[in-house]
Amino acid sequence: MLQQAEVTRWQELDASTVRWILSQSHKQGLSAKSIGLRLVALRQFLAFLVKQGELKVNPTLGIKSPKANKHLPKNIDAEQIGQLLNIDSNEPLDLRDVAMMELMYSSGLRLSELQGLDLGDMDLPNREVRLLGKGNKERIVPIGSKALDAIEQWLAVRGQFHPKDNAVFLNQRGGRLSHRSIQLAMKKWGQKQALDTHLHPHKLRHSFATHMLEASQDLRAVQELLGHSSLSTTQIYTHLDFQYLARIYDLAHPRAKRNKY
Structure with a gap:
């Protein structure tokens, strides 16, 4: 050179x-x-x-x-989220997995936050969960109604696993579920529910962030919910949100509509 x-x-x-x-x-x-x-x-x-x-x-x-x-995070649209979570089963492991996925999508948890969740972190009467994020930064986020229902169904059968500690999500031996086990469980459900994308935990967090931003247009609120220390980290979702706004523009603006004739 x-x-x-x-x-x-x-x-x-x-x-x-x-x-x-x-x-x-x-x-x-x-x-x-x-x-x-x-x-x-x-x-x-x-x-x-x-x-x-x-x-x-x-x-x-x-x-x-x-x-x-910058590689924009990939999210799952709301229709496919509904497809993923449309699971009709009373099997304890299935109830556990549905509760995990509902909570991640409802509240935007990181994989590490979900895996480290203890029973004492859950305030179900007030529909809140306390999370310990990066840098041991604590935040409290709301739990959606569907996630709350799924968690209550899981907790009703959790005792069948003979819990060895206070972990919310257990493996079949009663111990805390590992990061890898959570990833494999979600991958399995993504395939079983015929999603057209590979499902991993962070995709549910990305989808939560994108859908919240689309609905609220409040970047600061989404930053707080995600537990980002810097707004610039959250701003990557504005690129995804712009794609949504562009679609709305094309459908709604009189000068953007294509002539059908």
Whole structure:
């Protein structure tokens, strides 16, 4: 790459040449992450040359690494959520799984929050659950009526598993359900209920966030419900929400409607 830039000595390298090298890397199809790693390696090497007295100034110091493309979280639409949770079974394990999925979608729990949930965290009369999120940050979120019904049905049969601790969700041996077991259970139900997408716990959290934002348009409220410390973390859902608004616009705006004739 230095040869293409016609640089034969490190002393000839300047900031504009470094930017050209990075742009060529992008044209070659390298990802933003790979280009960033190249820049870091080059910056460290040039810093070494400055330290050795070979260079006076490091030409990479004012150059920022390219931003990695944001991968928008995938959500499940409300119709498919209904399809997923339309489970008519009185089997204890099925009741447990329905309660887990209803609660995740109802209240936007992280997988770790669901897995770590204890009976003392549940305030069912007030339809609330206390969660311990990232950085041991505590928050209290409401529980929807359907999730409340599902939880009560599960708690009615929970004793059959001979609980060994206060975990809300148990495995067949009475111990706390593991992260992996929760993931496998949800994957199973996604397949069993014929969803057209792979189901994992975070998809229910993403769907909760997207549907709440579509309905309320209140980004701050969604931030609090999700337990995000920074609003910028929540703002990724505004990109998803824009897709929804664009569909509404196309359907509703007089100048957006296509002529049927």
